[in-house]
Amino acid sequence: MGRKKGTVEFDESPPDGYDPENPYKDPVVYFDMREYQVREKWIDIEKAKILREKLKWCYRIEGVNHLQKCRHLVQQYLDATRGIGWGKDGRHPSLHGPKVEAESE
Template sequence: MGRKKGVVEFDESPPDDFDPANPYKDPVAMLEMREHLVREKWIDIEKAKILREKLKWCYRIEGVNHLQKCRHLVQQYLDSTRGIGWGKDGRHPSLHGPKVVEAESE
């Protein structure tokens, strides 16, 4: 038994026959869509983990200068963690409700 040559290609797109207005119309498409969403969420989580490791190393290497030298990694990490997760805070930002605006002092 030998190894197969070449790279395996995966279909990374959502199912074509999924109807968001009526998700229960086609149960197979609904399950494929759910698997697609879970796969995309895991990819986002793993990207955030990789950025976190890079940030840890940057903090260790730069020492006291980490505030200036690692700022770009901090911003990338915060952007990558926004909106991911499995709990209530993993909702899309538009579903979090209205933003609280500070009242102006008179």
């Protein structure tokens, strides 16, 4: 027995044959899709954690100049955290933004 030489490749695409209109048509594909969605959500959460650590270090190193020097990291972090998490509201991530006030007449 020996190991196969080469690189390991992971299938990072959603499962083939998933029908969002009728997700329970094929239970195997349904559970594969759930696993895919959970995996993607965890990846997004971990990316946000890495950006948070970079932002902490930028604040510590830059000191009083952090508002100018770390602005790009703040924007990246805010974009990365918008719509991720395990909230109970089933809204699409694009709807998780700042609340827009209605115009008063």
